[in-house]
Amino acid sequence: MQIYWTKINKIIQETPEIRTYLLERPEDFTWVEGSHTHFALEGFNAGDKPNRSLIRHMSISTLPHENAIGITTRIREQCSEFKAILRNLGVGDEVAIFKTHSNVPLNREDKNVYLLSSGVGLATFRPLVLDYLERPDHINQIHSLNIDSSKNFLFTDIFKSAPDKKFTAQFADNRKDYYEEVKKLAADKDGLFYIVGSDEFLLQNIEVLRERGIKPEQMMLDKHEQQLPNFLSFE
Ligand SMILES: Cc1cc2nc3c(=O)[nH]c(=O)nc-3n(C[C@H](O)[C@H](O)[C@H](O)COP(=O)(O)OP(=O)(O)OC[C@H]3O[C@@H](n4cnc5c(N)ncnc54)[C@H](O)[C@@H]3O)c2cc1C
Structure with missing residues (x-):
């Protein structure tokens, strides 16, 4: 090493x-x-x-x-x-x-990509968004949703909506608004959902998405492969 x-x-x-x-x-x-x-x-x-x-x-x-x-x-x-x-x-x-x-490279599979994060979790997504804005190949659009109760949102120079680039950035300062938005995003049954935050945050997002028919293979977590079953085994 x-x-x-x-x-x-x-x-x-x-x-x-x-x-x-x-x-x-x-x-x-x-x-x-x-x-x-x-x-x-x-x-x-x-x-x-x-x-x-x-x-x-x-x-x-x-x-x-x-x-x-x-x-x-x-x-x-x-x-x-x-x-x-x-x-x-x-x-x-x-x-x-x-x-x-x-664990979370940007998958270029001609899909809509949703980046769900809590607080400083947005740091993980900054390079994904930069990479997309520089080269949007094989991605339909990206939508970022971040929750931060401090209301001091991060990286607002990059995380600002750019309709011409098919990029949307949303921030929420409370859980109610945040999960209402997640439910709306979950209407896209073919999207890719990246989730970054505490384990509790991951589990809550996974539950909301799963209830709406999003499958484990559509969820990307910043976890090693061996840890994924702890989060994404639905049985
Ligand atoms: C793949 C991966 C990527 C990650 N990426 C990032 C990243 O980019 N940025 C990042 O910040 N973290 C990241 N983390 C999490 C990071 O590794 C730390 O676990 C996290 O930052 C918490 O740090 P800390 O343990 O030093 O605690 P702190 O952040 O200092 O504290 C955690 C909580 O405990 C409380 N606390 C701690 N010590 C005390 C004390 N002595 N008395 C009272 N309360 C206390 C704090 O108030 C806070 O609420 C990542 C983790 C993983 C697994």
Whole structure:
């Protein structure tokens, strides 16, 4: 396994609680849209065993041609040791990334694509949307629906509706409105539904979609193949 140590080049305060860390891109480091990586802080591999409290899974919120590895995360006042250390890192500090993989690449199957996310889950979808806007081949249209009760919505420069590009972006600030919209979207019995958020969020969305006849193979989750049956076995 290759561990890439790299520097923080820039920190963007996206909303009061959410930051994007733009990391220097090592020359031989590449990834595809929808990828997540292991993001680790200094000292994580100092002992015999990796120190898990210094490692987190994080999606990469950029595309390689942006020439930066974007990590977007929420840091609340009450936070884990990991986030407390991260909060105090600055430009020039080193972090590690390793084991990068995409469970949710953009499937180009001439279908309508629905991106359902909660909060910072939108970070996983940013590269999918950028990829689509740059090259819409074999995708009918994309519709993004994000819920964030803080009302501080993310990436509104990219997530804004563009009818000429067949892209729609919707934000909800409460569950009632959000699930009303999901129910409407589920009227498309042939769509592809990507879902990113907490396990509870995934299960609730899956239930709403399933009740409306959407099949497991139409649902894309940011989970390893072995974990999918825990979410998508309907028996
Ligand atoms: C494939 C994958 C991709 C992911 N991508 C991302 C991503 O792009 N961005 C992202 O942010 N996360 C992502 N995650 C989730 C990420 O790995 C972390 O689990 C998540 O960010 C929570 O981090 P944390 O455990 O450091 O806790 P925190 O975010 O610090 O805390 C989680 C909750 O616990 C509370 N809490 C924590 N510590 C304390 C304390 N000491 N006292 C009181 N309350 C406390 C916090 O208030 C918060 O509500 C991803 C996970 C997976 C599996």
